[in-house]
Amino acid sequence: LALVRHGESQNNVKESTGSEVVYWRERDPDPALTDRGMQQAELLAKHLADPVKSQFLGMHPLSELWCSPVKRAMQTIQPLSRTPVVRTNGPYYGKDRSGKPLLGGSAAYRDASQNQKMSCYSNSLADGEERYGILKPIVKTLAYEEGGLYHADISVVANAESGKDEVVFNKYDVVAGLSKRQMTEEFPGYVTDQTDGPPITEHGWYVAADPQSARESEHLTLARAYEFATMLKDRARHNFQETQSKPGGLPIKAENILLVAHYDFIAHLLNALLHHDTIFKEKPSKKMKLPSPADPESKLGYWRHFNTAVTVVDICGEDGKVDVVRSNVIDHLAEDPNMVSGFPLGYYSFS
Numbered sequence: 001l002a003l004v005r006h007g008e009s010q011n012n013v014k015e016s017t018g019s020e021v022v023y024w025r026e027r028d029p030d031p032a033l034t035d036r037g038m039q040q041a042e043l044l045a046k047h048l049a050d051p052v053k054s055q056f057l058g059m060h061p062l063s064e065l066w067c068s069p070v071k072r073a074m075q076t077i078q079p080l081s082r083t084p085v086v087r088t089n090g091p092y093y094g095k096d097r098s099g100k101p102l103l104g105g106s107a108a109y110r111d112a113s114q115n116q117k118m119s120c121y122s123n124s125l126a127d128g129e130e131r132y133g134i135l136k137p138i139v140k141t142l143a144y145e146e147g148g149l150y151h152a153d154i155s156v157v158a159n160a161e162s163g164k165d166e167v168v169f170n171k172y173d174v175v176a177g178l179s180k181r182q183m184t185e186e187f188p189g190y191v192t193d194q195t196d197g198p199p200i201t202e203h204g205w206y207v208a209a210d211p212q213s214a215r216e217s218e219h220l221t222l223a224r225a226y227e228f229a230t231m232l233k234d235r236a237r238h239n240f241q242e243t244q245s246k247p248g249g250l251p252i253k254a255e256n257i258l259l260v261a262h263y264d265f266i267a268h269l270l271n272a273l274l275h276h277d278t279i280f281k282e283k284p285s286k287k288m289k290l291p292s293p294a295d296p297e298s299k300l301g302y303w304r305h306f307n308t309a310v311t312v313v314d315i316c317g318e319d320g321k322v323d324v325v326r327s328n329v330i331d332h333l334a335e336d337p338n339m340v341s342g343f344p345l346g347y348y349s350f351s
Contacts (some may be wrong), residue, residue, distance in 0.1 A: 001232065002059050002258040002312045003266045003306040004044070006039030008341040009072040014305065024154050024167045029175040033075045040308040040339055045079035047332035048258075051086045057312050060086040063133045063255040068143040069177060069195075069205050069264060074187050075205075076308065077137045077260045081189065084132040136189045141205050142197035142228050145262035148216035149175040149206040172214035176204025196231055217307055222292060225268035232273065233320045240317025263343065266311070267293065267303040273313060273322045275300065306330050306342035
């Protein structure tokens with residue numbers, strides 16, 4: 001699973017001013033990418049389309065493209081959705097270059113002549129132009145950013161002690177997000193009926209989980225991240241069990257999925273994937289107390305991601321364990337440091 005933070009958005013630019021007042025006065029509930037954000041997305045697509053330059057992500061062949069239902073994520077994955085990539089159009093069965101199944105162990109890394117080991121990053125399918133094709137993004141409505149979609153009605157008041165202006169939140173109003181028609185018009189070809197979450201309708205897709213507040217609480221975000229993690233692990237287990245149910249139990253069935261989402265959601269999802277089975281003996285629910293990086297006693301951390309940075313994890317279908325393969329990778333931006341944007345590596349706060 002490759003987790004990609006969206007490209008630079010208009011709100012990211014407002015955040016980068018360091019002014020809470022500027023950010024909340026000018027914040028867009030569903031912002032578009034900036035010009036730099038669009039360039040980042042184009043560079044990412046070009047990088048992923050080259051199986052040599054991007055080989056150390058270990059994501060070839062790609063099985064599916066997923067994205068959050070918000071505009072900036074859908075825009076980020078758009079260049080990749082138009083770019084031929086090494087693909088499988090679904091689960092694939094590991095094979096070496098001779099077409100023989102990968103049986104695991106050191107034998108999996110030997111070529112057809114059995115006299116030398118292949119790189120573990122070698123292509124899983126036979127070489128040839130037929131390996132390349134277009135993948136259409138699947139919109140996942142559980143993958144939106146912490147807080148949800150909302151408009152904040154604010155007041156700015158002067159703090160007599162600090163002498164600084166402060167933001168006071170009066171109320172939050174739900175923003176429904178792009179409707180199915182709008183998605184079809186702005187992002188033709190995107191798949192909108194496999195959401196694994198709330199449906200996308202002609203009225204939009206976002207409905208506040210808490211009827212008392214349009215702005216999603218951190219607790220509800222954590223519950224959503226754990227729900228998404230459960231779905232991913234169940235999917236991996238299903239692939240493994242389906243493989244084992246066949247005579248011989250091999251070759252191993254696998255998927256390489258790329259998801260474009262958001263800074264906080266990716267951090268919560270990574271924590272959920274890594275700690276899910278060790279923290280909970282039952283399926284997490286919204287009523288449970290879920291661990292948060294914001295808790296002083298928590299050992300969970302925030303995962304740093306620049307805009308369009310890639311983090312790759314491997315979910316084992318046999319036992320649900322998760323390995324981090326790469327983290328916060330921006331190889332596609334290496335030739336131009338001015339293309340790098342997003343939160344600094346330290347903790348971010350308004351001054």
